[in-house]
Amino acid sequence: MAVVELFRALGDPNRLEIIKRLSTGKPYTINTVTSGLDISRQGARKHLQILVDSRLVMLETKGRDTRVSLNQKRFDEGKAFILDIERRWDQRLEALRSVVESD
Amino acid sequence: MAVVELFRALGDPNRLEIIKRLSTGKPYTINTVTSGLDISRQGARKHLQILVDSRLVMLETKGRDTRVSLNQKRFDEGKAFILDIERRWDQRLEALRSVVESD
DNA sequence: ATAATATGCAACCATTTAGTTGCATAAAAA
DNA sequence: TTTTTATGCAACTAAATGGTTGCATATTAT
Numbered sequence: 001m002a003v004v005e006l007f008r009a010l011g012d013p014n015r016l017e018i019i020k021r022l023s024t025g026k027p028y029t030i031n032t033v034t035s036g037l038d039i040s041r042q043g044a045r046k047h048l049q050i051l052v053d054s055r056l057v058m059l060e061t062k063g064r065d066t067r068v069s070l071n072q073k074r075f076d077e078g079k080a081f082i083l084d085i086e087r088r089w090d091q092r093l094e095a096l097r098s099v100v101e102s103d
Numbered sequence: 104m105a106v107v108e109l110f111r112a113l114g115d116p117n118r119l120e121i122i123k124r125l126s127t128g129k130p131y132t133i134n135t136v137t138s139g140l141d142i143s144r145q146g147a148r149k150h151l152q153i154l155v156d157s158r159l160v161m162l163e164t165k166g167r168d169t170r171v172s173l174n175q176k177r178f179d180e181g182k183a184f185i186l187d188i189e190r191r192w193d194q195r196l197e198a199l200r201s202v203v204e205s206d
Numbered sequence: 207a208t209a210a211t212a213t214g215c216a217a218c219c220a221t222t223t224a225g226t227t228g229c230a231t232a233a234a235a236a
Numbered sequence: 237t238t239t240t241t242a243t244g245c246a247a248c249t250a251a252a253t254g255g256t257t258g259c260a261t262a263t264t265a266t
Contacts, residue, residue, distance in 0.1 A: 004116050011111030012224090013104055023188040025195025031242060043225050045244085064233040064242055072192045079185045082178050085126040089175045092128025115254090134212060146255050148214085167212050167263040210265070215258105222253070228246090235240070 003081045006074060009054035014039065015047045019056065022070040029065040106184045109177060112157035117142065117150045125160065125173040132168040 010016060014037050021033050034044035048068070051057035056074045060067045113119060117140050124136050137147035151171070154160035159177045163170045 001116055001119065004114060004119055006114075007110045007119075008114030011107060011114045013107050014224095016104065016107055016110075019188065023191040025192060025198070029242080039224080040226060041243090042227080042245095046224075061243090066243070070188075070192060072189060075185050075189055079182065079189070082182045082185070085122065085173075086175060086178055086182070088126040089128060089173060095128070117254090132212080142254080143256060144213090145215095145257080149254075164213090169213070208266080210263100212261100212263080214261080216260105217257090219256075220254090222251100224249100224251080226247100226249075228248105230244080230246105231242100232244100233240100233242080236238080 003077050005054045006056065006078050009050055009056055010078070012047065012050075014044065015051055018044075018048060018051060019070070022057065022068065028068045030059070030068055031065065033068045106180050108157045109159065109181050112153050112159055113181070115150065115153075117147065118154055121147075121151060121154060122159065122173070125171065128173075131171045133162070133171055134168065136171045 010019070017037065018033055022028060030045065030048060034041065034048060037044050037047075039047075048057065048059075052059055054074070056071055058069050058071055060069070113122070120140065121136055125131060133148065133151060137144065137151060140147050140150075142150075151160065151162075155162055157177075159174055161172050161174050163172070
Protein backbone atom coordinates (compact mmCIF):
# COMPACT_ATOMS: atom_id res chain seq x y z
CA MET A 1 0.00 0.00 0.00
CA ALA A 2 1.60 3.18 -1.21
CA VAL A 3 -0.25 5.35 1.28
CA VAL A 4 1.54 3.64 4.15
CA GLU A 5 4.88 4.83 2.82
CA LEU A 6 3.48 8.29 2.46
CA PHE A 7 2.25 8.50 6.05
CA ARG A 8 5.42 6.90 7.27
CA ALA A 9 7.48 9.56 5.51
CA LEU A 10 5.37 12.30 7.03
CA GLY A 11 5.62 10.83 10.52
CA ASP A 12 8.76 12.63 11.61
CA PRO A 13 9.19 16.21 12.80
CA ASN A 14 12.27 16.95 10.74
CA ARG A 15 10.71 15.63 7.58
CA LEU A 16 7.49 17.48 8.23
CA GLU A 17 9.50 20.66 8.69
CA ILE A 18 11.18 20.13 5.32
CA ILE A 19 7.79 19.60 3.72
CA LYS A 20 6.45 22.78 5.28
CA ARG A 21 9.36 24.79 3.97
CA LEU A 22 8.95 23.39 0.49
CA SER A 23 5.24 24.08 0.48
CA THR A 24 5.92 27.81 0.44
CA GLY A 25 7.10 27.38 -3.11
CA LYS A 26 10.31 29.29 -2.49
CA PRO A 27 13.29 27.82 -4.34
CA TYR A 28 15.34 25.54 -2.13
CA THR A 29 18.54 23.57 -2.40
CA ILE A 30 19.43 20.60 -0.22
CA ASN A 31 21.49 22.99 1.83
CA THR A 32 18.87 25.63 2.40
CA VAL A 33 15.91 23.32 2.91
CA THR A 34 17.71 21.42 5.67
CA SER A 35 19.38 24.39 7.36
CA GLY A 36 18.83 24.86 11.07
CA LEU A 37 17.29 21.44 11.66
CA ASP A 38 19.47 20.78 14.70
CA ILE A 39 20.90 17.61 13.23
CA SER A 40 23.98 17.11 11.12
CA ARG A 41 24.00 17.71 7.39
CA GLN A 42 24.15 14.00 6.75
CA GLY A 43 21.34 13.29 9.16
CA ALA A 44 19.18 15.81 7.39
CA ARG A 45 20.21 14.39 4.03
CA LYS A 46 18.90 11.00 5.11
CA HIS A 47 15.54 12.45 6.00
CA LEU A 48 15.43 14.18 2.66
CA GLN A 49 16.18 10.91 0.93
CA ILE A 50 13.25 9.27 2.70
CA LEU A 51 11.01 12.00 1.34
CA VAL A 52 12.43 11.42 -2.12
CA ASP A 53 11.95 7.66 -1.84
CA SER A 54 8.35 8.19 -0.83
CA ARG A 55 7.93 10.44 -3.89
CA LEU A 56 6.90 13.45 -1.85
CA VAL A 57 9.98 15.38 -2.88
CA MET A 58 12.02 15.60 -6.06
CA LEU A 59 15.69 16.43 -6.55
CA GLU A 60 17.35 17.94 -9.58
CA THR A 61 21.08 18.48 -9.73
CA LYS A 62 21.98 21.89 -11.05
CA GLY A 63 25.71 22.45 -11.22
CA ARG A 64 27.16 22.52 -7.74
CA ASP A 65 23.90 22.43 -5.89
CA THR A 66 20.70 20.42 -6.02
CA ARG A 67 17.27 21.90 -6.39
CA VAL A 68 14.61 20.45 -4.10
CA SER A 69 10.92 20.61 -4.86
CA LEU A 70 7.61 19.26 -3.72
CA ASN A 71 5.53 16.69 -5.56
CA GLN A 72 2.15 18.03 -4.66
CA LYS A 73 0.27 15.24 -6.41
CA ARG A 74 1.56 12.76 -3.90
CA PHE A 75 -0.36 14.46 -1.12
CA ASP A 76 -3.60 13.74 -2.87
CA GLU A 77 -3.16 10.07 -2.10
CA GLY A 78 -2.99 10.78 1.60
CA LYS A 79 -5.89 13.15 1.39
CA ALA A 80 -7.91 10.54 -0.49
CA PHE A 81 -7.27 7.98 2.20
CA ILE A 82 -8.40 10.24 4.99
CA LEU A 83 -11.42 11.45 3.07
CA ASP A 84 -12.40 7.86 2.40
CA ILE A 85 -12.19 6.96 6.09
CA GLU A 86 -14.30 9.96 6.97
CA ARG A 87 -16.83 9.21 4.27
CA ARG A 88 -17.30 5.62 5.47
CA TRP A 89 -17.65 6.82 9.00
CA ASP A 90 -20.22 9.39 8.00
CA GLN A 91 -22.16 6.68 6.22
CA ARG A 92 -22.23 4.73 9.45
CA LEU A 93 -23.67 7.74 11.25
CA GLU A 94 -26.19 8.17 8.51
CA ALA A 95 -27.22 4.50 8.75
CA LEU A 96 -27.50 4.86 12.50
CA ARG A 97 -29.69 7.92 12.13
CA SER A 98 -32.07 6.21 9.72
CA VAL A 99 -32.48 3.31 12.12
CA VAL A 100 -33.40 5.71 14.90
CA GLU A 101 -35.83 7.54 12.65
CA SER A 102 -37.54 4.34 11.55
CA ASP A 103 -38.85 3.86 15.12
CA MET B 104 3.47 18.72 16.77
CA ALA B 105 0.48 16.47 17.20
CA VAL B 106 0.11 15.79 13.51
CA VAL B 107 3.46 14.02 13.44
CA GLU B 108 2.16 11.44 15.89
CA LEU B 109 -0.91 11.00 13.79
CA PHE B 110 0.99 10.36 10.58
CA ARG B 111 3.42 8.16 12.41
CA ALA B 112 0.58 6.04 13.74
CA LEU B 113 -0.89 5.70 10.26
CA GLY B 114 2.44 4.73 8.75
CA ASP B 115 2.16 0.99 9.26
CA PRO B 116 0.18 -1.55 7.22
CA ASN B 117 -1.26 -3.40 10.22
CA ARG B 118 -2.40 -0.21 11.86
CA LEU B 119 -3.86 1.07 8.64
CA GLU B 120 -5.77 -2.17 8.27
CA ILE B 121 -7.20 -1.76 11.75
CA ILE B 122 -8.26 1.78 10.90
CA LYS B 123 -9.94 0.62 7.71
CA ARG B 124 -11.90 -2.01 9.57
CA LEU B 125 -13.03 0.45 12.19
CA SER B 126 -14.09 2.98 9.58
CA THR B 127 -16.90 0.70 8.49
CA GLY B 128 -18.59 1.51 11.77
CA LYS B 129 -19.25 -2.12 12.55
CA PRO B 130 -18.86 -2.93 16.25
CA TYR B 131 -15.45 -4.35 17.03
CA THR B 132 -13.65 -5.75 20.02
CA ILE B 133 -9.87 -5.95 20.38
CA ASN B 134 -10.17 -9.54 19.33
CA THR B 135 -12.23 -9.05 16.21
CA VAL B 136 -10.53 -5.91 14.97
CA THR B 137 -7.10 -7.55 15.09
CA SER B 138 -8.11 -10.96 13.79
CA GLY B 139 -6.27 -12.35 10.79
CA LEU B 140 -3.48 -9.79 10.87
CA ASP B 141 -0.79 -12.45 10.50
CA ILE B 142 0.95 -11.41 13.68
CA SER B 143 0.45 -12.61 17.22
CA ARG B 144 -2.32 -11.32 19.46
CA GLN B 145 0.19 -9.38 21.50
CA GLY B 146 1.84 -7.94 18.46
CA ALA B 147 -1.50 -6.72 17.22
CA ARG B 148 -2.33 -5.38 20.64
CA LYS B 149 0.78 -3.23 20.54
CA HIS B 150 -0.25 -1.73 17.25
CA LEU B 151 -3.67 -1.05 18.64
CA GLN B 152 -2.11 0.69 21.61
CA ILE B 153 -0.14 2.96 19.29
CA LEU B 154 -3.41 3.95 17.66
CA VAL B 155 -4.90 4.60 21.07
CA ASP B 156 -1.89 6.67 22.15
CA SER B 157 -2.18 8.74 19.01
CA ARG B 158 -5.86 9.28 19.84
CA LEU B 159 -7.08 7.78 16.59
CA VAL B 160 -8.79 4.94 18.39
CA MET B 161 -10.65 4.61 21.66
CA LEU B 162 -11.09 1.61 23.95
CA GLU B 163 -13.89 0.92 26.36
CA THR B 164 -13.88 -2.14 28.57
CA LYS B 165 -17.21 -3.91 28.59
CA GLY B 166 -17.22 -6.96 30.79
CA ARG B 167 -14.91 -9.57 29.40
CA ASP B 168 -14.15 -7.82 26.16
CA THR B 169 -13.16 -4.35 25.07
CA ARG B 170 -15.01 -2.28 22.55
CA VAL B 171 -12.82 -0.53 19.97
CA SER B 172 -13.92 2.55 18.10
CA LEU B 173 -12.63 5.25 15.83
CA ASN B 174 -12.06 8.85 16.84
CA GLN B 175 -13.02 10.44 13.58
CA LYS B 176 -12.21 13.95 14.73
CA ARG B 177 -8.57 13.09 14.90
CA PHE B 178 -8.43 12.55 11.18
CA ASP B 179 -9.39 16.14 10.61
CA GLU B 180 -6.03 17.22 11.93
CA GLY B 181 -4.26 15.16 9.29
CA LYS B 182 -6.60 16.37 6.62
CA ALA B 183 -6.04 19.95 7.70
CA PHE B 184 -2.30 19.55 7.44
CA ILE B 185 -2.45 18.16 3.93
CA LEU B 186 -4.98 20.73 2.79
CA ASP B 187 -2.76 23.46 4.15
CA ILE B 188 0.25 22.19 2.25
CA GLU B 189 -1.78 22.00 -0.92
CA ARG B 190 -3.22 25.45 -0.39
CA ARG B 191 0.20 27.02 0.03
CA TRP B 192 1.44 25.22 -3.00
CA ASP B 193 -1.50 26.40 -5.07
CA GLN B 194 -0.81 29.93 -3.94
CA ARG B 195 2.70 29.56 -5.24
CA LEU B 196 1.34 28.46 -8.61
CA GLU B 197 -1.06 31.34 -8.61
CA ALA B 198 1.74 33.79 -7.85
CA LEU B 199 3.80 32.27 -10.61
CA ARG B 200 0.92 32.62 -13.03
CA SER B 201 0.38 36.27 -12.26
CA VAL B 202 4.06 36.98 -12.85
CA VAL B 203 3.84 35.36 -16.24
CA GLU B 204 0.69 37.28 -17.09
CA SER B 205 2.23 40.60 -16.12
CA ASP B 206 4.62 40.28 -19.08
C1' DA C 207 -17.45 -26.31 39.38
C1' DT C 208 -14.91 -26.46 35.23
C1' DA C 209 -13.59 -24.93 30.88
C1' DA C 210 -13.13 -21.57 27.49
C1' DT C 211 -12.57 -16.81 26.15
C1' DA C 212 -10.81 -12.08 26.14
C1' DT C 213 -7.78 -9.74 27.88
C1' DG C 214 -3.29 -7.67 30.46
C1' DC C 215 1.66 -7.40 31.75
C1' DA C 216 6.54 -8.20 31.19
C1' DA C 217 10.76 -9.92 29.31
C1' DC C 218 13.14 -10.75 25.49
C1' DC C 219 15.09 -10.53 20.53
C1' DA C 220 16.11 -8.98 15.73
C1' DT C 221 15.80 -5.38 12.67
C1' DT C 222 15.25 -0.78 11.47
C1' DT C 223 15.89 3.94 12.30
C1' DA C 224 18.00 8.25 13.48
C1' DG C 225 21.86 9.97 14.18
C1' DT C 226 26.95 10.53 13.99
C1' DT C 227 31.84 11.06 12.00
C1' DG C 228 35.31 10.79 8.41
C1' DC C 229 36.70 11.13 3.91
C1' DA C 230 36.11 12.25 -1.10
C1' DT C 231 34.92 15.25 -5.13
C1' DA C 232 33.16 18.51 -8.37
C1' DA C 233 31.77 23.26 -9.10
C1' DA C 234 32.12 28.02 -8.07
C1' DA C 235 34.41 31.94 -6.00
C1' DA C 236 38.58 34.47 -4.57
C1' DT D 237 45.31 28.37 -8.73
C1' DT D 238 43.92 27.99 -4.29
C1' DT D 239 40.01 27.97 -1.37
C1' DT D 240 35.41 27.57 -0.31
C1' DT D 241 30.99 25.50 -0.99
C1' DA D 242 27.59 21.88 -1.95
C1' DT D 243 27.34 17.70 -2.23
C1' DG D 244 28.04 12.16 -2.02
C1' DC D 245 29.32 7.65 0.07
C1' DA D 246 30.30 4.46 3.81
C1' DA D 247 30.94 2.76 8.43
C1' DC D 248 29.49 2.92 12.82
C1' DT D 249 26.40 3.40 17.23
C1' DA D 250 22.37 3.99 20.24
C1' DA D 251 17.71 3.81 20.54
C1' DA D 252 13.23 2.68 18.86
C1' DT D 253 10.25 -0.58 16.61
C1' DG D 254 7.93 -4.76 15.47
C1' DG D 255 7.62 -8.90 16.77
C1' DT D 256 7.68 -13.02 19.92
C1' DT D 257 6.70 -16.10 24.09
C1' DG D 258 5.16 -17.11 28.79
C1' DC D 259 2.29 -16.39 32.44
C1' DA D 260 -1.65 -14.26 34.98
C1' DT D 261 -6.61 -12.98 35.60
C1' DA D 262 -11.37 -11.86 35.22
C1' DT D 263 -15.61 -12.90 32.80
C1' DT D 264 -18.71 -15.85 30.38
C1' DA D 265 -20.35 -20.36 28.90
C1' DT D 266 -20.96 -25.43 29.75
